[in-house]
Amino acid sequence: MEKITLTIEGTAEEIIASISKLGQFQYRQQEEAISWLDSEIEDFIVNRIQPEAKQILKEMADRPDGYDRDELVRNLGLTGRGLAGRLSSIGHNIRKFYPVKRHPVELDEDSGSYTLLPEFARWLSSHEIPD
Numbered sequence: 001m002e003k004i005t006l007t008i009e010g011t012a013e014e015i016i017a018s019i020s021k022l023g024q025f026q027y028r029q030q031e032e033a034i035s036w037l038d039s040e041i042e043d044f045i046v047n048r049i050q051p052e053a054k055q056i057l058k059e060m061a062d063r064p065d066g067y068d069r070d071e072l073v074r075n076l077g078l079t080g081r082g083l084a085g086r087l088s089s090i091g092h093n094i095r096k097f098y099p100v101k102r103h104p105v106e107l108d109e110d111s112g113s114y115t116l117l118p119e120f121a122r123w124l125s126s127h128e129i130p131d
Helices: 012-032 038-048 051-060 069-076 080-097 118-125
Strands: 105-108 113-116
Touching: 038 080, 038 118, 051 069, 051 080, 051 105, 051 113, 051 118, 069 080, 069 113, 113 118
Parallel strands: none
Antiparallel strands: 105 113
């Protein structure tokens, strides 16, 4: 895990302004890094994640615009915790191998459904995925 130590000196107002700028920079970086290349998706799915995580992505590719969390858990034969653990392993591997990329799965807390990034859905539906 990386560790960064910053020293910011100045008045309270200057320090707050500097910290605010750091937060804005991080947000812009994430927004710019949304798209995945097909070769990156292939490497990530084929070489970087476990079969259980691949299974979740394959299942979600059928309904990338919204897959009800409870239904996904039932269809995969998992518990809510099991699903969360496998999804967190996907996030861990993204941070490790593709740290500037966006997580392919997002949860809409209001609707309780997961969405899959379009580029992942497209790639998954056009490729045979080895376990």
